[in-house]
Amino acid sequence: MKVLVVEDDVELAAQLRTALTEAGYTVECAHDGTAGEYLGATEQVAAAVLDLGLPGMDGIEVLRGWRGQGLAFPVLILTARDAWGDKVAGFRAGADDYVLKPFRMEEVVLRLSVLLRRAAGHASAEIAAGSLVFDTATAIATLDGLPLRLTAFETRILRQLMLNIGRTVSRSELAEQLYDGDTDRDFRSLEVLIGRLRRKIGEARIETRRGEGWRLLPGDPS
Template structure:
């Protein structure tokens, strides 16, 4: 899961980034609405965590602008504004969820996975694909009932493919899901992760679509 965190409090932001990365998520952090706009145009994200008290623009204004231009990115509002009026305003502006400060990182992590599950139309966390089962909330994979140890990058790659089953993802789209915007990525890094995923889960887990990119492989009978 690739998360865009828009939070101007550096202490809070550093804690969120460290906590979510420890759970296997890829996180990019910005401290202003302007930086968030720029990054949303430059990279793909699965979900956005948005503080409302930003230095250059109110977070609700940013959220309304995103929705008005048709941006469907799931957004979790993270704020100290705790009145019912504030929560209603956030939801009406287009927020998908609303979490009050102070908060527990475990709850934030769970809510982010719930948002993605809702977008994918799933009622449970576990995703099944033939003999493969994967639970994004615990970062655990099983193949034919046996646990499989995946690195953080391999998990991010697998999640991107599972959430986009049936669709072809370009190399750039997959890199956006696996790496942060500021990460230095070697030219063959994605191919290495795909190779490792195929070695651990079977060659058919990732299908190469020549000239276009990759997609989740078909379930073999």
């Protein structure tokens, strides 16, 4: 899944990129409000981590711009401001949650995973498709109770399929969540990655819908 990080502190943005990438996300970064507002409006992002104190446009302006365009992806605000009025302004502009600086990277990752699974309609951190279970908080997948050894790309694909369990995920949607903006969308590589994931979780668990995409079965194959 693709997460947009809008943070003017380049070092902090790099730390967030590393933590989120290690958690299995694809990450785009912007270092000012204008670029962040544009990327959020033009890239197919699943969620955004947004600083309030940005050059160009502040975070509240960016968030109002997204919501004004009908963009409903979850937004986690990062702010050094602890005044109640700033928090209220963020929520009124359309924020879903906030974290006060300084913070632990683990907290950002966990809060983001909660927002994403809630947006997908899942109440629990663990999503199950029969005996296949994916923990959205830790990005660990198990099959019949045993952990699966997945690559970073395989984990990203499985996360997207599990969050959309039972629904066909198109090739373009999956590619958007798998690759960052500097990487070419290689659909042949995507086919190879799906094939590898199938061999690890069971060939019949992922259905190919020709001309449409892929669908993860909600239960164990019969």
